[in-house]
Amino acid sequence: MKLFAFANQKGGVGKTTLAVHMAIHAHNMGFRTLLVDLDQQGSATFLATGDGDRHQTMDGTALDLWYPDRKIPVQTSPIFGFDFLQASAGLDAVDDDAAAAVLALRRLDTLEKADEGPGAFYHLVVVDCPPAPGVRQVAPLLIADKHIAPVTPDALGTQGLLSLVQTYTGHIRPDNPKLEFKVLINRVKANSATNLTIASALLEGFPDWVMPHQLYEREDVRKGLRLGKPYWEACRDDAQRDAWYQTFYSLLQDVPDDEDNPDSREVQEPDDAEEILTKQREGGEQ
Template sequence: MTHFIAVANQKGGVGKTSIAAHLACLAHETGQHTLLVDLDQQGSATLLCTGDGGRHRTNVGTVLDLWNDHIEKLNIQESLFGFDVLQASHELDAVDDDLEAAVRALQKLDDYGYDTIVIDCPPAPGVRQFAPLLIADRQVVPITADALGTQGLVGVLMQNQKMVLPRNAGLDLRIVVNLHKATSGTQKAVIEQLRQHLGGKLLEPVLTDREAVKHALRAGKPVWAVTKEPFGQEAWRAACEELLSFAEDDGMTDEEGEAA
């Protein structure tokens, strides 16, 4: 059974792609056949996975091939991290006018035998953010503990309630505070408010703002592979382990989980 994880929010600059890459890294490390799909036409995940900043500037051999029924074999490549990647195209906005076609395109991935498929969605609401949520088992929403971050979260919650859950009632929502500044009293207060309102949907621990994360990704490694500091092992790895833990959740609704 393939598990689909959509990393999606409505605000850029919150470390969405970093989290998507780390999820794919840990899934691969733990023996899962893993694919990262880059649906963001900016191609940040494609850059991380290939080291080529211009790789996405094509419409040949990209994720766009999912929309072409005449292409029988996708151009899936091995990333620098070891897991597989289906790269973005700078022309992805060409598929933004047909939601049902996007859903059918993404559903094709279920036939490729992956254990885990992580989809890096664009930050703007639209077809390429909405369609993955209709097929996903879990949505991971990275946010920052500030006014703009929480505003983006409100947009996500409203979209899910009105548009996603009526068609994918089993979607599991997990919210991750990223780029946290541990010395900020304001951010601590925001996080406490989020805990009160979101309960178990807010992932613990929060992820702090560290340059080591960027350095690790540029080297083609997860942060826990390059640092022994607690934030690497005890925060980033622990967070990813939690986000990849499907075994105990399979077949369990939110109500059943709360009752248990």
């Protein structure tokens, strides 16, 4: 099992949208995929279900990971088909103990996909971390295989990246030497010379960390999700369609399946996605 943590210490960088796209792509490629929403705002839960109030509960959520006597309440996204652990508005209750959070997340190591029988462990767990630095951001990084850090190519984005690098090199990597740090430049404004210059400078300055594809700011990114599609299936820009697809395809390259054989993977599609998407669109944006 591989664990990818999407985390940044700045909001508004598209972290949740990218985490959900990662889960969609892995699922569509046939990997047993689990999305864990640790952000109490519940945006990933909303995108996975179409229900903007679903996280307003303490029952049957990711909080149950912290209680060893509770069953892990895995659900299946009725829109996209991947499994997920939903957020709870009360997740901040566990923010006082990093060691307990690590133990809680370690329960995912041996979690089996219920509808596939014994031994069907998840190939990939995607964690959507909250934007504020704290236990629910740090603990996943202490056990993750990849830390994907979305950044915007502007002054605030680069300032946030500096803070991330300091945290990664000074606090996380010494305790988790296997962790691979990847910076994903997101929400680039195509008509901004400053954005384009900063994006190029980041790639040139940190070639080992910064992913080569730059994802542009597009109104139809979230629109695609509301239609039940990843952006590369809804995008009309050939270059951006390729950039989005290749970004998530490349992240999956070292995630093995049962026999490391793509032909052995099967994808189950949800039955009632269209009805839920219609209700989600009628309810407006979040």
